[in-house]
Amino acid sequence: MLNFNFKKIMKMKSYKIILSLFAICIAISCSDEFVEENAPFQVNSDSFFLSETDYNNALIGAYDLLQATYVNVILGEIASDNTHAGGESATDVVGWQQVDRMQHTPVNDNLDDVWDFNFAGVYRASYIIENEANDVEFDGKAQIIAEARFLRAYFNFELVKWFGPIPIKPDGRFELGDELSLPRSPVEEVYTLIEDDLLKAIPDLAVQAPEVGRAPKAAAQALLGKVYLYQDKFAESAQQLQAVIDSGQYHLYGTRDGEDFLNLFEFFVENGPESVFEVQYSGAQGAGFGCLQCSEGNVAVGFSGVRGYNGPVYVSGFGFNLPTQETVDAFSDDDLRKELSILDIEAWKAEFEAQGQPVTYTIGNQDPVTGHTGFYNRKYIPRENEREPDGNLTHPNNYRAMRYADVLLMGAEALNRGGINDELARDYLNQVRERAGLDPVTSSGAQLLNDIYLDRRLELMGEGHRFFDLVRTGRAADVIDGFTPNKNEVFPVPFEEIQFSQGNWEQNPNY
């Protein structure tokens, strides 16, 4: 049994040794402070937005997501009656093929990309806007906040065009849990936020952007004009668009000395006098399929190129986004825009072979509904250039997001449909037509409107606007094969998002 004589123990000298050793141990041992460490050499959100540099850096982060809107452009074209999906086969990029046939469902990787990329843009812009009312003050802060508002409006506008009602949060970023409680705000409320952001931004934006590539005042005005037009608010729309037109900052390229209209989409005309706002791209950094939204190059351009192309001027691509015969026939023969917008590969090949220069290419998708047409989207196909691998993903072609020609045509439409000033509307339309080598029109009223609609299609061919123009003017069902009214006007909210919301968000009707 235990024989524990406490007194005896205490008398032992050894206990002193034990105690002193324990004491040494405790002295050597560490306290919990050992474990408290911040991430080494890292900036965290507690130490951000403290200086002008921080705001500038954050703004670059917000602009970054504009490059991911290549999806909006190419998929917008494919959805319309302008182009076929194309690609290597009828199952290449299944999500795009389905949109081409108007057979898309909520399970669509590529529509999910549209949602994710544009909301990422909203998130980064909102982060800056959240920090508007900080104690930090410096010259130029208002300009930066204004640009952030412009960007948030830009991304939200894309989202509402594509998906209809979307969640919004004017004060700042979404927080974990918002997907369970914030509703998909009705379209009117989304537009109200967009208008609000732009109206706040316009006074603080400089007429000349601080750097080439950033948004000037006119970009916000033109976007606001477009946003009003989409809601049929014609008077407000005309007012904004006319402000841009009357500013005198822009003109139609090709109408002044030394300018040739056919060069409008070449590299040396980037950020030219017709671009009210351009999304910038560069080929200087490598990219991979693992993160297409990370690419600094224009991914849509590589996807639209001629498959297996070997020849002058252009380089090869994946063969998507192929203009149809019907589209090509819509141009009249003396319309300069036919040559500007369409590359007829056989004619091109014949032209060079006559000079002894060979041109070769391959054909991928041969499906009659979604495949090879013989035509390519000349504005945005790859030209010879220097770029980093993966070369297909890093073309430096900038996307002309808002052209002066578009501003004129929208202005004409607003003035006509709002019954405000047909004569001025006709004048704007004819400026565009004349530049394209066509005779002016003399129509008015409904006939003028039809002329405007037709010219919009021809002028903006290949730039991603057609589908939305058709939907907002109620003409989509007549013109797009497979279009189901009361369903395909908007795209379905991604399957995953409905599940994340755990019942809070409902799917768009009939999907």
Add this chain to the structure above:
Amino acid sequence: MNKWIYLLVLSITTSIAFSQSTVSGTVVDDADLPIPGVNIAIKGTTQGTVTNFDGEFTLQDVNNGDIIVFSYVGFKTQEIAYSGQDTIDVKLEVSAEALEEIVVIGYGAQSRQKVTGAVSSVDAESIQDLDPLNAASALQGTTAGVNVTPNSGSPGAESNIRIRGISTNGNSAPLIILDGFQYDGGLNSINPQDIESITVLKDAQAAIYGSVGANGVVLVETKTGKRNQNAVVTYNTYFGLQETTRKLPLLNANEYVLMLNESYANAGQTLPFPDISAIENDTDWQDEVLESAQIISHNVSIAGGSEKTDYSFSASHLDQEGIVAPEKSNFKRTTVKLSVNTDVRDFLNLKANVFHTNNRSKGINSFGLGSVLFNALNIAPIISRDRDNLDGTIDLGNEVVNPLTQINNTFNDFESNRLSGSFQAELEYIKDFKLTGRYGFNSSKLNNREFFPEFNFGTSKVFTRQENQVNLNQQDFYDYTFDLFHTIDKSFGEHDVTLTLGMTVFRSHGEGIFGSRTGVPNNSYSFADLGTATGTGDQQTNGSFVSEFRRLSYFGRLQYEFKEKYLLSAMLRRDTSNRFGPNNQTGWFPSVTTGWIISEEEFFDLGDWFNLAKFRASYGELGNDSIGDFLYSSLLNGEAEYVLGPDQSLVSGQALGPLANPDVKWETAKKLNFGLDLAFFDRDLSVTVDYYNNTRDDLLIPGIPVSGIFGVAAPGSSSPTLNAGSVENKGLEMAFNYSKIVDEDFSFNVAYNFSTINNEVTAINGAPFLEGGVFGVGQLPPSRMEVGQPIGYFYGLKTDGIFQNQAEVDAHPSQQALGASAQPGDIRFVDVNGDGTINEDDRTYIGDPIPDVTMGFNFTLNYKNFEFSTYSFANLGQEIVRNYERDQVNVNLLSRRLERWTGPGTSNTEPRVTAGANTNKVFSDYFVEDGSFLRVQTISLGYFFPEQILKPINASSIKVYAKIDNAFTFTEYSGYDPTASTGAPIGGGIDLGFYPLPRIYTLGLNVKF
């Protein structure tokens, strides 16, 4: 005259004074069988010898009065004074203590008899028999409940060790403790010949490791010298040839051409080969890419000791070439180890170990879309092997290139240098009170160089580069573990108490730098360096990282024995770690293990044949802190780049990185175990049975998918890590071991173990399920973690044969929603939810990658001078997803496609070939195969040279052997290797073209002096 007398006197006196003689004799055990290898030493000197195969010895230069010490493991040491005998015959007695194998249990050791947890071990002899390239493989099939799968068959690949199933969707790797300190370097960098034992703590026994013990703990002890032993020099070497175990059956050129024509015809498109007689080449790409490769290993070690000190030194070199592209895929490992153990005084012992490992390897792209084997399987056989640029040949899409060209354009070099060691001092400051201080460290330096030459594989191939590029990557890691603890061992009558009380500090620091540059001169690897390359401006990039991890732990363990048959061990550990947010920084991990040695009870008297019956029960809570660092902090480490300015240059900004979770904490594992240890027939037969039930709560789920509205798709951003789930693993383990010494010529050992795993996810908070894994291109994720199912199960469509005619198509719900309308010859999917359409909602459980049963079977036999051994293991009940067929119309096909449907009644299992839109590539059970297998891992036959050959050269043992590794694998799986898996908890078990494990034919030689 004087000279002679002087010499005579001198010789007489010297001979009396140094009366040195020789003594010889035999050493036998209590059965009168001779014992070879007994250590015989003259006490107080370094002189000694060892008994030979027949137990005989001869000891020289013995002086009168010398004490001769006879010692051998398992027997009581005997000391005999020499007083002039010519022969000394010794009979050694079995040591009762030694019967009890000592088992390492973490911060201490315990006799096997008294262990109350579920602990399995592998000893040096089994490791020697298996002679694995990677020490982790020694655990497969030898330890119940441990499943080891290689990451890949490529040389130098690491292995995934899973103890009792997969309990987390994060890091399932167990903690590795090497000679007492935490070792994160991977078992692949330890020389297996240096290992004395590997012990696995499977249940709450590991709780003394607190927040790092949840995945189980693997304790590795390296070899040390032996006291009172003459230096033993060992040299082991082997040479082997490796070849692939399998080649997949693919179409040849003729079959390919006909199939492709048919597939285009079925889609109404122009035939790609109008003239089939014009086909010139018929390349067997697998033959071109798979080669025989060699493997060589050398290992030398010296170990010995005196009365107070022992030492061991070893060095090894392994050189392994890969069976795919041996000149570009190979692995070299060189290790050096030195350890010294000395008793400075009776109460103070010092131990020091130092190891250095140098790994040098080159690799080829070996797993997944774009890997060399993937290309070899998918490239068309009509393309000539010499065709580097595929322009002008059939369009195979953007990834498939000539694999030989790919190999020729692969240049890389990876080197790691690792120095590890530990220093320990044990001070017995009072009788039964011991203070141990231990400092263990790992320091490693990794260097990686990669060169991507400018090369045109074909227009629009992703590998085509217009500019070359060199990437350099250097990383430094340093970590240390400092332990300071008391061990108090006291007996009070029939009560024995051991108390361990102490603390451990762990700190790990890492730094890395990377850079890349284009413009390498002459497009050649010889000039691939950042300084020599000529790229400027945006063509140079650089980056770096710094990581810091700290953990502080306090622990206590009380081991109590009553009457040596009632055993109890209670542990408590407190951990704090800088991976957890300020709200949750400290964790407490308690556990209890108990045992009852029933066979020591008086009432237990079933006979001499029943030697041991011990019942064990344990319960404990352990933690897992293997998540990323600083997840609770919102860091601005995302990517923010745009293009601004008239010269269109890149500008960088700052943006948020992965979403933060301020409440992040460790995962908690609750482990319950009941066990029974039995021994029969003089312990010749031992049986161990364990039932375990483990629940893992607060699973750390990295990148839990969240809505896109949180900006997680932005470059550099990603979803947060949340503690959001629980998983349960339960099962039964049984191990049988029978070893019999029939007579002095013949003995054998048979071991069999099996374990069952029943894995089920029991909760996921905040999401109905998690997805992961990759199948095809652009398809939904194929694997899920969902309540009620095993973790990482496969979620896809169920199939029900092939549509034979249009009537069957019309009778069935529409499959249009999957992407195309069904036609005769297409796969018919089951309308699982009965809603009248076939779409993604009809997906269901179609298999899982977790085996239901794992087994091991090992047999060793010794007859006279021959030794035969074989080790096998089997995993049964798991499925594998076949994902190495590129979904592109022109790639080569597996031969099984020859059985395709071509008309009604022709096939009900293989769909038609078509180049048009179809739904046959959507993930379904058509792509899921039974992955069960039985692998005969090792068969080896060895011969020990007889005494006559050994004696003249003073060798104590020479063995030559022939061995086959990975001899046979019996499986129905059609891919290269049924062990193919990344080991990812969600997304594992998907075969993307796994580099197969080679079969190795080896001849080896082991010499001991």
